[in-house]
Amino acid sequence: MKEIILQTKSITKHFYEPVEFKVLDDISFDVYKGEFLTVIGKSGCGKSTLLYILSTMDTEFEGELFIDNQNVSRWKQDKLATIRNEKIGFVFQFHYLLAEFSCLRNVMIPALRLGKLPHDVIEEKAYQKLELLGLKDQALKPSSKLSGGQQQRVAIARALINDPLIIMGDEPTGNLDSVNTQNIFSIFKELTQEFGQTIIAVTHDNDFAKASDRTIEMQDGKIINQDYKFN
């Protein structure tokens, strides 16, 4: 019996601007602990929107969202912030680092916010994560001085710092070359297999999706295939 870590029940979402539009329609699926899940679909099919809802950063939807057996659908902003801090690591499509801080600081900030470890331990841990992503030598540079691909890797390191239950990525390898994509892929694989962390990634990269444990296919706001098989 696999343990469910995240579950959606009939999630539906509308956009009202500029015209009313149903961007997600009756989305229900389960994600299991230690699973490496990818979501594919054409541009505009709602997969990024879905991921934002799963990450609790978007609360305007109908239906239910369960994370770690808690129904978080109607939680207040502050409670959601805590769950994001502790249990979710998010990698944006366009890096989104804090430009005024060094790479190291960017990686450390979620852990400093959580405040469970002393400062020096967090720093050590952040160095490890950066090293894992091949960025140790860039650690003290301001994040704005890095290339897009490097920034994306810093963002991945940041998502990993608090050892979250679920790591979500919106095109996490979108800006990366094949070597780095391969590296990220093996990191994700290891996290799921060795440490039981869960990965949910939205991607356009079929090779990336093909190698994951399971792929959900979306089209026009609906899930059309819960376990897409590549030929």
Place this chain on the structure above:
Amino acid sequence: MSKKKYPINTEVAYTYIVSNKRLTMVAALGVTLGIAVFIFMNSMLAGFDKSSSEAFFKSIPHIRIYKDDEISKPIDHQISQNIPVIINPKVVPANNTIINPKQVIQLLKNQSDVAFVTPQLTVGVFYNNAKTQISGRAIGILPEEANQMFNMESYVVEGNVNNLKNNINGILLGAGVASKMNVKEGDNISITSSIGMTKVMKVIGVFQTNNSVVDKTTAYINIAFAQQLLKKNASYITDINVNIKDYTKAKAYAVNLAQLTNYKAEDWETANETYMAATKMRAIIIRFVSISILLVAGFGIYNILNMTVMQKINDIAILKAIGFNGFDVVTIFVSQALIIGLIGIVFGVLFASVMVASLQSYYVGGDIGYFPIYFKLSNFIKGVAFGFGVTFLAGFIPARKAANVDPVSIFRK
């Protein structure tokens, strides 16, 4: 957890301040100008108000105590109401002296709210020069006490008020009288009192208030000499001037003093109703100008600080995405705003002080002298409190707003 949590909010706020030095400087400068203008304008208004009041109280006490004229009353209470009685009330020709003035003065001095008490005796006189006669009034005073009360030194333009007490027959003339009589300090002048006593007096000085009626009619003499001019003894006093600690409370306090002394106590507001109307209007103008400055400066400060927060709106979304809650976000931006505010306020207070000091040493001339502007502590306190209040709100309001929305709704914009 025994270890104190790392102050990450403070670190983020601090980093924003030092890594955007130019924006920090511009925002702080905005606060500086707002605070400086606020303090400076309020100091100017306070100075203007104070100099107007001071000019007014140069010749008028806060409360004047005197014996009012009495109207005769018919002694008809026993007569039956059916019998018509012709009555003709008149002012009782009793003298209007205050009985046992020393005791009354002592009684007044013992009141806790009373700041200063001095007797006065006014004599109607003619100033004689050859065949010209000018009517006026000579005010008998105790020179030292009157000087303290009315700050006479500040408007004596020739001679010295202290010479009055050394010369029993000295006279301090109004500038208008002096020029009409063509006398100056050291000259002699002959005056005739209302009961026909003529005395030669020595001009020991000339004063000039900004009230030409006073300057053209009034002279100050020793109270003892005034008593001589009226052929009265040394206890003949018609007026007791009282200054209280807060002149704005004179009206209420006059009632107390009237009950206490059994004489008529007239406060300065009642005695000068026209002036009071002007004062009230002035107070309203000052209040509105002050509020306008508050609004304009406050809006300026708010805008520029609001800008610093709005510039970081994307960072707010990122911080929220990685787990910062509303309180954290508000703390970060309120501390940023308050630190910028603090820098701005320090320079604003310095700037205002420099402006007040430089204007204070500007000589306007006339009977105004130096420009009337003062370092009034309450203005500086108000300015600082106002600055912190506005900077707090300028950080708090936009941060609070951003803290309560989904991070995604910020990214989507």
